[in-house]
Amino acid sequence: DAMVIQNPRYQVTQFGKPVTLSCSQTLNHNVMYWYQQKSSQAPKLLFHYYDKDFNNEADTPDNFQSRRPNTSFCFLDIRSPGLGDAAMYLCATSSRLGRLNNSPLHFGNGTRLTVT
Amino acid sequence: ELKVEQNPLFLSMQEGKNYTIYCNYSTTSDRLYWYRQDPGKSLESLFVLLSNGAVKQEGRLMASLDTKARLSTLHITAAVHDLSATYFCAVVPGGSQGNLIFGKGTKLSVKP
Numbered sequence: 001d002a003m004v005i006q007n008p009r010y011q012v013t014q015f016g017k018p019v020t021l022s023c024s025q026t027l028n029h030n031v032m033y034w035y036q037q038k039s040s041q042a043p044k045l046l047f048h049y050y051d052k053d054f055n056n057e058a059d060t061p062d063n064f065q066s067r068r069p070n071t072s073f074c075f076l077d078i079r080s081p082g083l084g085d086a087a088m089y090l091c092a093t094s095s096r097l098g099r100l101n102n103s104p105l106h107f108g109n110g111t112r113l114t115v116t
Numbered sequence: 117e118l119k120v121e122q123n124p125l126f127l128s129m130q131e132g133k134n135y136t137i138y139c140n141y142s143t144t145s146d147r148l149y150w151y152r153q154d155p156g157k158s159l160e161s162l163f164v165l166l167s168n169g170a171v172k173q174e175g176r177l178m179a180s181l182d183t184k185a186r187l188s189t190l191h192i193t194a195a196v197h198d199l200s201a202t203y204f205c206a207v208v209p210g211g212s213q214g215n216l217i218f219g220k221g222t223k224l225s226v227k228p
Contacts, residue, residue: 042218104161
């Protein structure tokens, strides 16, 4: 089945220690998104890629970076995790952008990040 | 800036009862999504509403969209325990690149 796969499901890192979360997709979608969802809150968009074109949300901290080496993979790098970065990180894909997109985003199962 | 407001944020229902969740948004949009999230899990797409007056139904859930009122509703008919979850509405702002802006979610608990 075509899907969005996130690894690992659970990640524990130490305060200030860089961590990378990964996302892969077999849907061949052009657009990949990273959302942060803190406990009992709505998902919040961090950034997205349209093909190789990177789009950062204005309020995404510099501590968060992303890489998309090819269509299938996208990575979220947190350079110096703080306690406040503990959250579920959701990767999502869609086939097209904006007004051309009639489909919902397809979400992966998420990576739950704990910072100790 | 687009704001998406859901109410209620918490809803405790008895099985067999009906209820409606409301989603208001503040600026122009012509597409609205409803998602379900179980505890510790990812988001599952329920409905995509693409035009004014759109109505979609799946099982005990029915969603509608009024773009003039900037309002969507998710109606639950004869609730069952399996519907217990958090329900999010999400809106794509007009002219955006398709980024979803989510409401805060409605945590639904259906009790026997």
